[in-house]
Amino acid sequence: MDSDASTVAPILAGLRCKCPRCGRGDLFTGYLTVAQRCSVCGLELARGDSGDGPAVFLIFILGFIIVPIALMVSMRVDWPLWLTGLVWGVVILGGTLGLLRPAKGVVFALQYRYRRAEFEGPDDSDSDRTPGA
Numbered sequence: 001m002d003s004d005a006s007t008v009a010p011i012l013a014g015l016r017c018k019c020p021r022c023g024r025g026d027l028f029t030g031y032l033t034v035a036q037r038c039s040v041c042g043l044e045l046a047r048g049d050s051g052d053g054p055a056v057f058l059i060f061i062l063g064f065i066i067v068p069i070a071l072m073v074s075m076r077v078d079w080p081l082w083l084t085g086l087v088w089g090v091v092i093l094g095g096t097l098g099l100l101r102p103a104k105g106v107v108f109a110l111q112y113r114y115r116r117a118e119f120e121g122p123d124d125s126d127s128d129r130t131p132g133a
């Protein structure tokens with residue numbers, strides 16, 4: 001199947017955790033484990049690497065959203081310290097774990113969109129290259 005990236009919106013494919021090329025195959029095999037290749041179009045997904053980018057984005061975005069809300073709530077409601085820690089701990093952990101997978105999908109899809117050569121270049125993971133050829 002030929003590349004059809006022009007019809008796949010990278011943000012939507014990433015948020016749905018689907019292949020950045022065809023938008024149909026699953027991007028992950030586990031919670032954050034990227035599949036070796038797309039089951040629909042055969043794109044070698046394992047060549048992409050989003051690194052720490054998704055986690056850094058989430059730190060800034062969730063911090064920007066949750067910290068002011070937590071401060072406003074703590075100024076208006078007199079919760080005991082243990083309840084404050086419990087509530088915001090659950091909110092932060094839930095937000096992080098819930099958004100990390102789509103964030104990684106979006107970063108991965110944007111990498112495919114703007115640095116496609118990493119995905120479609122010569123395969124250097126195989127050891128059958130002939131030296132000096």
Ligand SMILES: [Zn+2]
Pocket residue numbers: 019020021022023024025038039040041042043
């Ligand atoms: Zn695909």
